[in-house]
Amino acid sequence: MGFYSEKVLPRIIDKVCAMGEAKDLRARVCAGLHDEVLEIGFGSGLNVPYYPAAVTTVHAIEPADLGWKLAGKRLAASSVNVERSGLDGQSLPLPDDSCDTALSTWTLCTIPDVAAALQEVRRVLKPGGTFHFVEHGLAPDEKVQRWQHRLEPLEKKVAGGCHFTRQIAKLVTDAGFEITELDVFYEKGTPKLAGADSLGVALSP
């Protein structure tokens, strides 16, 4: 990782990911998490205030040291035990069937081999465990999609490898999950090309 991705980008993410509708969406997506939770792309811990009381431990997976450092105040204010259990969602240092629920918020856009990461989430989740996600991806409208394809190369450069055009529901089902809840919408206050969100819950069979 270079200076920009190590020292600058985590601060930008900490601010940008706290804007607009994000708080309400974090509260919605975290509802139902319980017991041992896997969170991939923990960032600066913006979900920490929304973990339900039923959560005992969160296994946070995050490559950016600065993100973890910025989470300090949120972690200190929370009664949930959060451990930085790994650095890369593509290869989780956790045993099979070890977590009850899993969480990803605006992270599947960035992980290079997203299919591998979703397979890892499935491996680590107990059978019957649920994966909670809110992610931006390919917009439902063709006009927006054209802009997403045009601007994706630039986005990848400035936003740490972030893609605009990933098909979130398809990726989740291709990994073998069964989606039980899904809401697709444009996030208020965010340009459509970066705000075509899928919020849902998927069951690991």
Ligand SMILES: C[S@@+](CC[C@H](N)C(=O)[O-])C[C@H]1O[C@@H](n2cnc3c(N)ncnc32)[C@H](O)[C@@H]1O
């Ligand atoms: C847009 S940020 C979202 C952060 C956080 N989930 C949130 O909602 O505020 C994407 C996060 O994914 C992390 N990330 C990038 N590559 C990753 C990987 N291979 N495995 C896990 N996380 C990764 C980044 O460091 C960053 O914190």
